[in-house]
Amino acid sequence: MSGPLLVLGSGGHGRVVADVAALCGYERIAFLDDAPATGADLPFPVLGPLTMLGELASDWPMAIAAVGHNGVRQKLFQSLRDAGFAQPAIVHPTAVISPNARLGEGVFVAALAVVNVGASIGDATILNTGARIDHDCAIGAACHIAPGATLSGGVTVGARAWLGTGCSVRQGITIADDAVVGVGAAVVSDLPDAITYVGVPARPLTGP
Template structure:
């Protein structure tokens, strides 16, 4: 029997559970440090993070925050971490995918792509040929990365963002929803707009709170 423990009993965890079912897992449980959560997507929450050491299941971490995801993944042995791909994703034969990475429905990953550990390639996103995606990157819903791009560790590519071909992004960058990146990003930070421009966190707060631009944090994806 294929057994899986999912870390994180939230919305992301529900999606991962559905993918796990489609990958043949028959026994699925969750762990979560919130004692008020008793089940997720019809599966029981059986303990907290410290209880991961008490079972022999495969493990996948369904937490959106890259820093937390990295910390949890490093606390368990690599041989227990699994990657999962939705059967309705399209993945070229030579693509390499690190442990703990999740590929969601409708995602397209073309030849020559290398994806690191603990990444999220979200619903209906795409990564074109010969891209290198480092560990703990999140390619959000509907984002598109053109060919021969480099994405540094723990970078977040927001929903609907577009990266032009041959562009490179340093680690620890947040690309806002709908942003278009047409040149290399060499400094960590938050980037929004068409074309992408770096903004300060204070400017980001003003954008969220202004009467002119009433985009919520969720809409901005930053």
């Protein structure tokens, strides 16, 4: 892929997305951010706040929402769609994506992630470093599958769910919209509610 790319968000995740986009051959990359971090080592310029989207559309036809918060990222994705921007999937060169898998618009796939045959990844979802999505999984829109998370075959993940670092999900499991799975959790039964689940096996988080 080549051409100019706007990255919405210059925080940690935004910088990772921009870095991978450069590896993928995007020739011109810049950030938009309402409150860029001071002192951050930004590899590309910050053109200004998000309100500049409309005036930049003709010169920057492609953009990607690159903030970590799932709900905010989904809203930015919709704003980009409404404004007519193309939203490419950005995939690290070391990721392995089956030719028979489907990536939605604005998806980010980090280094060493794997997406196997028949899997479907919803718009604006993050598959982070080393995430493994096995055959026939269905990942909803604006999810975040954190580093090292492993989903066995046929798992269904609802929109905006967050699956924590190193968690494991048994085959055939369904996870609700907006559910959060804790770091290292083992999911062996369906998670039906938009709450946080932790532990081995994963169970609802209670108490402080």
